[in-house]
Amino acid sequence: MRLIPILTALIVAAVLYALVIERERLLEFARQMSPVRSAETAQPPEAPQPDTVAEAAAETQAQGAVGVVAIHSVAREVNNAVVLRGETQALREVDVQAESSGKVVSVPLRKGAFVEQGQVLCRLDPGTSLASLAEAEGMLLEARARIPETEARVPEAEARLAEARARLEEAQITENAATKLSQGGFASDTRVAGAQAGKRSAEAAVSSAEAGLKAAQSGMQAVDAAIQSAEAAVARAQTEIDRLTIHAPFAGLLETDTAELGSLMQSQGGSALCATILQLDPIKLVGFVPEVGVGRIEVGAPVRARLTEGGTVEGRVTFLSRSADPLTRTFRVEVTVPNPDLGLRAGQTAEIAVQAEGAPAHLVPQSALTLNDEGALGVRTVDADGLAAFLPVEVLRDTPQGMLVTGLPDRVSIITVGQEYVTDGVPVAPSYEDVLQ
Structure with a gap:
């Protein structure tokens, strides 16, 4: 009853020994047993002539090369961008307060209503004034x-x-x-x-x-x-x-109802809020850029922002802080965006891409990126001698088509499949596919 488990264990141990300890011999045996190798053995090649020694050496090197898939990539000029996470904010937001005390005698306006500059929001009883x-x-x-x-x-x-x-x-x-x-x-x-x-x-x-x-x-x-x-x-x-008549300081939307008819407003020691008004056209996007990227942003730079719920908007940088936040060491960036239909609301999350000076970059698949032994990010390439070589890169940004990277020569052959199985100086036999650009 115990014979079968013992035989199974012995077979598994033998297979593991062959795969781990005798891997080279096993691969050599498999190559000799392959049909191509059998044909080569049946018809041994003629000895190379002196003038074809270099070609024979190259052919021998190719037979030991690792098969990979690569692309021929050419650098192109792309608009560099600094990508920030931010949110939309009202261009102006004011809590309109009463400067005098009195009872409200005007009919309230409801929140969400659009008011013009100078429009009456609240009116107080004049009393003895x-x-x-x-x-x-x-x-x-x-x-x-x-x-x-x-x-x-x-x-x-x-x-x-x-x-x-x-x-x-x-x-x-x-x-x-x-x-x-x-x-x-x-x-x-x-x-x-x-x-x-x-x-x-x-x-x-x-x-x-x-x-x-x-x-x-x-x-x-x-x-x-x-x-x-x-x-x-x-x-x-x-x-x-x-002061008994409170006017809207600018055109905008009411975020709250105006004070209710008959309510008492007290300028000192009591409730004096008439209404909260927002100006949403234009609206501003607010983000924070780290120290390493603040030098690439200029006031007036074009901006494209993508909202989390979908859709994109465009504007320009109107403010760049000169002092960093003491806690995060980041700098405030404000972008003004037209909002004539008031489709954008304050508080929406957005991904802000601020255009910077253009740079030559390669578009490569994200899967082609790898790390070397020192942990540097880069790609493996095929050099002029057919050898694998690691080149470090810097990622500009991610796109739906792939990653835009810099730091490579203008023309380079990038390994897209098999880069994890080769190291620097290993001969490769690439088969090329269409480029992404």
Whole structure:
């Protein structure tokens, strides 16, 4: 009963020994037992002549070559692109807030409605604002009415000052004359004292006139100040009334309903949100580029983006950040895209391809890419001597037809099948297929 398992184990061990330990001899035996080899053995080739020694050596090398499939690839100029992952965002998004407190007296607009710039979104009850405006306007009229009376005081004070100065000049002349006559003995001391008293009286009159002029000028300034204060009160009351009507700052879509009729809006310490409005035409795409690719992007570069749910859009780079995000070390890129039908919504995921300077590249199948012993990405090629050679490449981008790679000569033969079974310097016997380009 145990004989069959033992025989099976022995057979399996013999097969494994032949395949692993005696693999070379087994392959040699198989080649000698093949019909082609039997025919070659039955009819041994003639010894090569001296002039065909090189051809015979090449033929012998070809008989030991590894069969592979390859393509003749020619580099072509392609538009290089920096591919980013990003999302759509509204060009502008604003929470329209009330700047005054009051009860909403307007019928609400529903979310999703399109509003024009300047359109009324919310209207508040004016309350006592109109009365405040009327009071401020009355104070302004009263202040302006005082202008003629105050202006008339200034010329009158100036005339009094001129008259007092003339009297002072006359008193000074009289005093000088009396003083000189008294020194010559022609005038009495009483006359001199009277002249001096007249001079002092004239000086007091001049001082009083100057004080009157200053008072008149101060009154004029007070009137001007009162007018300015009244005008400020009118402007303040008018601004408060203007704030009772909230307008759309730009044309766009309402993301929320406007404030409900009868609700109370408080500018301080309460709810003051009238509505949220979005501008989606144009819309912007926002992505982040790493440090290694930021140098390949320029403001104004054309962009093609593919949305996750399908469809593509085109635009141009309108902003490239000058400072990196401190956490991700990436730079913000913004692309403006026309959206006249509002088909694009904010928050959609997109694959953004920013066109950069063109570069010569080869289009190869993704399966042709391989790694060398150092882990470098590349392809295996057939050189001019028919030997396999590894060449490193740099992937530009993936396409539905294959991978666009750079780093290869302009013309090269790339192994597409069998590249994993050869190493550098191994003779290969390629059979060529049509290229992808």
